[in-house]
Each structure stands twice: as C-alpha cells, then as structure tokens.
Amino acid sequence: MRHRNGGEQIHYRLVSEGRISNTPSMYRHLSSHLAQARRENDFPDLIDTMRLNRGSTG
Numbered sequence: 836m837r838h839r840n841g842g843e844q845i846h847y848r849l850v851s852e853g854r855i856s857n858t859p860s861m862y863r864h865l866s867s868h869l870a871q872a873r874r875e876n877d878f879p880d881l882i883d884t885m886r887l888n889r890g891s892t893g
Contacts, residue, residue: 842869
C-alpha cells in the first residue's frame with residue numbers, strides 16, 4: 836500500500852533514530868519541508884510495510 840502523506844511516519848522514524856526531537860514545533864517544521872517537497876513533486880511514495888504484512892483490511 837502506498838501513501839502520499841507520510842509526514843507522521845517520517846517524523847517518528849527520525850525521532851527514533853535520534854535525528855530530530857519529538858516536539859510539536861519540530862513536527863511542524865518537518866511537515867513544512869515535506870509539503871514543499873510534495874508541491875515540487877520531489878517526495879516519493881512511501882510503502883507501509885506494516886500494512887502490507889497484515890494484508891488489506893478495508
């Protein structure tokens with residue numbers, strides 16, 4: 836399953852890697868950059884492997 840908006844997924848991945856802090860302001864900052872990348876068609880589709888492993892439920 837591909838998702839166009841993976842901002843939350845990317846945020847928590849970066850937090851878990853210790854690359855950014857888990858704060859609302861950091862989330863907004865990252866979201867702003869991701870939105871700009873989407874507008875410029877420079878944001879890849881993301882594959883949600885957890886959903887792929889569970890199969891389609893809806």
